[in-house]
Amino acid sequence: MTASRTAREKRAAAQAGPLARVKIDLDDDQQFVYKISCTECTAKGHRAWSTHRSGDDNGFMAATDRWIFHLREKHPDVDAPCLAFLPEARERLQQRRDAGPRTGPDPK
Numbered sequence: 001m002t003a004s005r006t007a008r009e010k011r012a013a014a015q016a017g018p019l020a021r022v023k024i025d026l027d028d029d030q031q032f033v034y035k036i037s038c039t040e041c042t043a044k045g046h047r048a049w050s051t052h053r054s055g056d057d058n059g060f061m062a063a064t065d066r067w068i069f070h071l072r073e074k075h076p077d078v079d080a081p082c083l084a085f086l087p088e089a090r091e092r093l094q095q096r097r098d099a100g101p102r103t104g105p106d107p108k
């Protein structure tokens with residue numbers, strides 16, 4: 001459990017790019033809780049930006065999607081590997097708006 005959590009954390013941090021601080025905790029139900037915060041927004045004394053989502057891959061995707069949108073909106077000149085998923089993130093956002101909360105596809 002711990003090893004896989006650390007591995008996920010590393011993978012997520014690598015994808016999220018240099019501005020993100022990624023943390024994965026366990027909630028009371030032993031579910032993963034993904035937390036992404038923005039080091040730049042925190043450092044500049046703006047309201048710190050962060051998101052957290054619980055759940056397995058769905059939680060991971062939801063947190064990453066929110067992070068992608070934050071990067072595009074606030075740091076358009078910053079590059080990060082996760083920005084490659086921007087079209088998919090937009091699609092998922094649209095799907096969530098259309099269909100409401102539901103289980104997403106397995107991200108492979």
Ligand SMILES: [Zn+2]
Pocket residue numbers: 038039040041049070074075
């Ligand atoms: Zn930011």
